[in-house]
Amino acid sequence: MYYIAKVDADKCSEYKCNACTLYCPEANTLMFNEDENISWVDEDRCKGCALCVYVCTDMLDRNCITMEMPDPTAALKE
Numbered sequence: 001m002y003y004i005a006k007v008d009a010d011k012c013s014e015y016k017c018n019a020c021t022l023y024c025p026e027a028n029t030l031m032f033n034e035d036e037n038i039s040w041v042d043e044d045r046c047k048g049c050a051l052c053v054y055v056c057t058d059m060l061d062r063n064c065i066t067m068e069m070p071d072p073t074a075a076l077k078e
Helices: 009-015 019-023 051-059
Strands: 004-007 030-033 038-041 065-068
Touching (some): 019 051
Antiparallel strands (some): 004 065
């Protein structure tokens, strides 16, 4: 099994930094919503590299992003 990035919207909206999106190596995967001032992940595109976690947690000490196992039944619910 693999892991994908999950953004804690409440924590992320406090900082409004957008730094994680600058480091994501996968295009159009980790993006920033300027209206809500939060980053968000396109779960279908995330490769699980955890570079965003390193930037948010280790470089910036903000802890807004975690790596979590995707819900395998999510596609069936749609």
